[in-house]
Amino acid sequence: MELNNTALVKGIKSGIGILLIGSCVGLIGNVSNWLIKKLNDSFYYKIDIDSKDKSYEWVMYWLSSNDSIKGSNHLSAETTYNSVGKNPRIIFVPSVGNHRILYKGRSLWVNRVRDPQFDLGSGAPFESIQLTCYKSNKNILEDLIKDAMRLSLNRDFGKTVIYMNDGGSWQRFGNPRTIRSLDSVILADDLKKTVIYDIKEFLNNEVWYRNRGIPYRRGYLLYGPPGNGKSSFITAIAGELNLDICIVSLSQKDMNDKKINQLLNNAPPKSILLIEDIDAAFNKQRKIIEESQSNNNLHSDGLTFSGLLNALDGVASQEGRLLFMTTNKLDFLDEALIRDGRVDLKLHIQNATKQQARQLFKHFYNLDNNSNAMCEKFAQNIQDYQLSMSQIQGFLLKYIHSPEGAIENINLLNPVPIN
Numbered sequence: 001m002e003l004n005n006t007a008l009v010k011g012i013k014s015g016i017g018i019l020l021i022g023s024c025v026g027l028i029g030n031v032s033n034w035l036i037k038k039l040n041d042s043f044y045y046k047i048d049i050d051s052k053d054k055s056y057e058w059v060m061y062w063l064s065s066n067d068s069i070k071g072s073n074h075l076s077a078e079t080t081y082n083s084v085g086k087n088p089r090i091i092f093v094p095s096v097g098n099h100r101i102l103y104k105g106r107s108l109w110v111n112r113v114r115d116p117q118f119d120l121g122s123g124a125p126f127e128s129i130q131l132t133c134y135k136s137n138k139n140i141l142e143d144l145i146k147d148a149m150r151l152s153l154n155r156d157f158g159k160t161v162i163y164m165n166d167g168g169s170w171q172r173f174g175n176p177r178t179i180r181s182l183d184s185v186i187l188a189d190d191l192k193k194t195v196i197y198d199i200k201e202f203l204n205n206e207v208w209y210r211n212r213g214i215p216y217r218r219g220y221l222l223y224g225p226p227g228n229g230k231s232s233f234i235t236a237i238a239g240e241l242n243l244d245i246c247i248v249s250l251s252q253k254d255m256n257d258k259k260i261n262q263l264l265n266n267a268p269p270k271s272i273l274l275i276e277d278i279d280a281a282f283n284k285q286r287k288i289i290e291e292s293q294s295n296n297n298l299h300s301d302g303l304t305f306s307g308l309l310n311a312l313d314g315v316a317s318q319e320g321r322l323l324f325m326t327t328n329k330l331d332f333l334d335e336a337l338i339r340d341g342r343v344d345l346k347l348h349i350q351n352a353t354k355q356q357a358r359q360l361f362k363h364f365y366n367l368d369n370n371s372n373a374m375c376e377k378f379a380q381n382i383q384d385y386q387l388s389m390s391q392i393q394g395f396l397l398k399y400i401h402s403p404e405g406a407i408e409n410i411n412l413l414n415p416v417p418i419n
């Protein structure tokens with residue numbers, strides 16, 4: 001019995017011993033962590049930048065053009081294209097991990113961190129960058145971010161940035177485009193004035209909308225035969241009003257109701273949302289098929305008509321949402337898609353009138369008023385609404401340096417003889 005008690009006491013003692021050692025180890029661990037943190041805090045200064053913030057894109061762009069990053073032994077290659085998807089170019093950015101760089105002759109560290117979690121909407125991983133420098137050089141981190149911002153804004157200044165959707169998130173597409181001037185788009189009547197006035201009214205009246213509880217968004221539908229300037233006009237509007245363009249591709253394989261909702265409600269600030277050829281993705285026929293599927297309790301995992309309508313009606317972004325849709329086939333569209341509130345202004349862009357042909361001729365050859373008679377001669381041989389503007393432009397391109405040649409040969413474009 002006594003033996004048993006002694007064994008018990010020994011057991012308790014060794015248990016307490018282990019506990020004490022465990023606690024001491026834990027305590028030492030905590031103290032050393034605390035010390036490291038304290039030392040870190042007193043020696044280093046850090047700034048975290050989340051990939052959802054605009055400054056992340058600025059700093060990554062800055063890093064890609066910073067020479068000292070090339071000394072790093074682990075970079076990531078990223079391919080960029082020009083605005084028409086050509087001329088691939090590789091840029092190198094820091095890969096996930098820690099990198100030391102020099103800025104203004106000082107050392108600093110860039111730690112790119114990839115979160116194990118993925119954004120369920122876009123399928124892209126969450127990322128962040130941590131910039132670290134010695135506390136004594138604290139200001140250089142803020143200077144770096146400001147420099148990065150200036151560099152990016154300079155790159156985009158006077159240009160239109162195009163974004164395309166990659167799943168449910170927006171990615172810059174190629175290099176920003178040179179602005180297309182409004183003068184270069186020739187439309188009938190006062191269409192340009194009407195639309196620009198309408199958009200400016202909208203952009204300047206946020207409070208008016210908010211006070212009345214009216215969703216702060218505006219939708220435009222441009223419809224009419226191909227090649228008459230629908231896309232060109234939208235590009236020129238973006239240039240005129242200093243807006244970017246977000247092209248929504250509804251036909252992407254993995255597009256679904258959730259992603260379209262995210263896209264339409266999280267567009268980059270100061271941008272136009274553009275859905276081209278909306279009839280290709282959604283027309284009356286497709287709606288009928290979907291309705292019959294849902295009557296038969298068949299559920300769609302992809303993008304549905306009601307999903308698109310919900311996204312269009314979703315919470316408007318802070319900046320106000322400008323949506324443009326284009327179609328060649330107005331009759332194919334379901335009424336619900338283009339009803340008031342979803343589409344506020346419908347603009348018919350028709351084939352060329354004589355007057356448009358005259359202006360195009362003048363603009364194409366950069367002629368002044370002394371050449372009005374020549375422009376008139378060209379225009380009087382164009383019948384209203386018979387040819388598209390792109391057909392006339394294509395014809396003029398054959399006589400790129402010779403307006404006289406274009407007039408002489410106009411019967412090749414239009415059978416009406418010159419008087």
Ligand SMILES: Nc1ncnc2c1ncn2[C@@H]1O[C@H](COP(=O)(O)OP(=O)(O)OP(=O)(O)O)[C@@H](O)[C@H]1O
Pocket residue numbers: 184185186187224225226227228229230231232233327328389390393
């Ligand atoms: N109204 C116009 N003024 C000046 N150029 C025009 C006009 N319409 C068409 N063009 C020229 O024709 C080409 C095609 O124009 P654009 O793509 O804008 O037409 P669209 O109406 O959007 O055609 P689609 O319906 O096929 O998309 C462009 O090169 C553009 O410069």
